[in-house]
Amino acid sequence: MSPFPPSVLAGSSEGLAEVLATLAEAVDTASTARRPDGPVPPGTPAEVLAAASRALGPAGLPAEGLGTKAALQLLTTVLTEHGIDLSHPRAAAHLQPPSLAVAVAADTLASAGNASLDTYDSGASALAVERWLIGTLIGLAGLGERADGVLTPGGSLSNLMGLLLARDATALRRGIDAREQGVGALPGPVVFCSELAHFSTHRACAALGLGEAAVHPVPVDEHRRMRPDALAAALDSLGPGRTPVAVVATAGTTDFGSVDPLPEIAEIAAGHGLWMHVDAAYGFGALFSQRLAGRLAGLDLADSVTLDLHKIGWQPAATGVLLVSDTTAFTSLDREVAYLNPVDDSEAGYDGLLGRSLQTTRRPDAVKAAATLLAYGRTGMARMVDACHGLARHAERRVLAEPRLELVAPAELTTVVFRYRAAGPALSDELNGALRRRLLESGTALIGRTEAATDGPGSPRRVCLKFTLLNPTATTDDIDGLVDTVLDAGRTCERLFEEGAA
Ligand SMILES: Cc1ncc(COP(=O)(O)O)c(C=O)c1O
Incomplete structure (x- = not known):
């Protein structure tokens, strides 16, 4: 007789029940973990990564395992307390959307089968x-x-x-x-x-x-x-x-x-x-x-x-x-x-x-995508695309209405490229870079950065900020809050620059 019960294997029906029970425990752990208020854990990268490593403990294979429950709880805590939250309405940096629940469920099934x-x-x-x-x-x-x-x-x-x-x-x-x-x-x-x-x-x-x-x-x-x-x-x-x-x-x-x-x-x-x-x-x-x-x-x-x-x-x-x-x-x-x-x-x-x-x-990988397309159909997928496009159009209007912001590129799909205005292009480059890092360090918003020819084709490339809006559950109020957060950070950076403290 094998020393292992069938439930150690996810592909068996006992194993699938074990996966569900383990996930339920992970949900409990995540709900009591100290999730950061914003989409990014506050602190410098060195501080955040050191905290995550401390929580994990020294690298090395433990002689005796912690057991499924304790191992999953530990990883859930590390990921929740020190990771990014793409479902947060102020997460708007990369072409990296929050995952749909149906896709994650189907992906878990696919992993369980390991075909x-x-x-x-x-x-x-x-x-x-x-x-x-x-x-x-x-x-x-x-x-x-x-x-x-x-x-x-x-x-x-x-x-x-x-x-x-x-x-x-x-x-x-x-x-x-x-x-x-x-x-x-x-x-x-x-x-x-x-x-x-x-x-x-x-x-x-x-x-x-x-x-x-x-x-x-x-x-x-x-x-x-x-x-x-x-x-x-x-x-x-x-x-x-x-x-x-x-x-x-x-x-x-x-x-x-x-x-x-x-x-x-x-x-x-x-x-x-x-x-x-x-x-x-x-x-x-x-x-x-x-x-x-x-x-x-x-x-x-x-x-x-x-x-x-x-x-x-x-x-x-x-x-x-x-x-x-x-x-x-x-x-x-x-x-x-x-x-x-x-x-x-x-x-x-x-x-x-x-x-x-x-x-x-x-x-x-097709399993999660097939489940999603079957679940939502064309209309459901379209509603999510249109929602994100609508958010980008709203962000574009807000940027245009703000004297301290300059629109660099309009919302074609779900991105908006803009700059925080400062006195002179060189200072603007420095300031926009510092502004984004400030948002990351404070944990209040996760936005993107790029370079673009701001004065037409062939003009010099300048540091810009970017919203990539892929959260269909976000609202126009959330976008207003995001823009306000950027403006606050911009004003703080300007002040620090003036004081020579940045
Ligand atoms: C236009 C375009 N092509 C290719 C890629 C690369 O995709 P991946 O990150 O999945 O390798 C990206 C990523 O953002 C992209 O925007």
């Missing part, structure tokens, strides 16, 4: 759930019959995979098998993207052996959208030793939510036989909303699309997705492995999704 997506015999029904989700997202994107997709560990990895498939497809068109010969065989590769593209595109080029110098940044217009005329000119002026590999259009730039003109870019790409990848990590969720979906017109023309449901989608990270317009694009990732997918097994239907991914073992 993997690489083979039928490691996943079974989890494969069907991922195919359901991919089919649903393909429908939203408007991609055709031949489209396909896969879940990934996030937007950065989806961008890497999109460029990998673009690289291999480009090579194949030239009769080169890039996976055998490497990229040395592809002379002078060039990847076009807007100057506001996410840095993961650049890093992907480095990782894929194209070199970061392969990135050709295309200027943006006054609405922070890639200029198609500049893209066309750049393509036309490429020398004979260069190989255009892809154009990466962004549908929802990280800071501004601006969407590159997809139809125009697609037309140029098609004219040059160029792969079009759309980084819709942030913007894809706008498709849930009738009001905002039109901004992504032309997404159906992409060869590949990055989207993150852990941004607009309210999923726990990671719920990244890569869609492709033609399933054969995945061919270069496919492998036949004796212990996973031998030919006779595959032919008999015992196949999995190994050939869609760079990963082998792969979590069933």
Whole structure:
């Protein structure tokens, strides 16, 4: 007889009951823990991290375990008392939403089952759930019959995979098998993207052996959208030793939510036989909303699309997705492995999704997203998107109405970029940086920071503040409170600067 009761394993029904009981105890612990008043624990990073480490105790494997209850209580306390609270209405820093309860419940179930997506015999029904989700997202994107997709560990990895498939497809068109010969065989590769593209595109080029110098940044217009005329000119002026590999259009730039003109870019790409990848990590969720979906017109023309449901989608990270317009694009990732997918097994239907991914073992992240989309439907998802967009529009109006604040970029999706005004640009840079750190240290608000050309395309980049509003339960009063908190911190910083104390 085993010394362990069945309830130690979450996948058994006894184990699932144990998970529930343990979670109930964690809820009790969390409700009595000293949660900070604001979204961030007050103190400097060194103080907060030292307090969390002290609560955990010295690193090292205890000789005797504390037991499930005590271990979970300890971690719950550490996370509650010294962690960030994304469900707080003044948490507005990153594209990192509060998670939906239904998604967390489904994710717990998925973890309990611990299925993997690489083979039928490691996943079974989890494969069907991922195919359901991919089919649903393909429908939203408007991609055709031949489209396909896969879940990934996030937007950065989806961008890497999109460029990998673009690289291999480009090579194949030239009769080169890039996976055998490497990229040395592809002379002078060039990847076009807007100057506001996410840095993961650049890093992907480095990782894929194209070199970061392969990135050709295309200027943006006054609405922070890639200029198609500049893209066309750049393509036309490429020398004979260069190989255009892809154009990466962004549908929802990280800071501004601006969407590159997809139809125009697609037309140029098609004219040059160029792969079009759309980084819709942030913007894809706008498709849930009738009001905002039109901004992504032309997404159906992409060869590949990055989207993150852990941004607009309210999923726990990671719920990244890569869609492709033609399933054969995945061919270069496919492998036949004796212990996973031998030919006779595959032919008999015992196949999995190994050939869609760079990963082998792969979590069933689709479960939480499928549960969410089934639970809320299009209307429910749209209401959350519209609520967050509405909050961003309200924040934009408040910023415009405040003499001490300057609007840098309007609310396209759910972000608003602005500055606290100070006497002179250099002082403003310093002051805005100090203001945000002050909010973090006091724990009163969690807001973002970035740099932007504040006086039109090509003007100097200045330090700005940013609200990323992804909490659908927040109200316009909460936004007013957030703006008031920023103004208070700004005034305090100004005073400290004047006194030379900052
Ligand atoms: C436009 C865009 N692309 C890609 C990413 C990277 O996504 P992830 O953090 O999931 O890797 C981000 C992250 O904010 C993003 O805004």
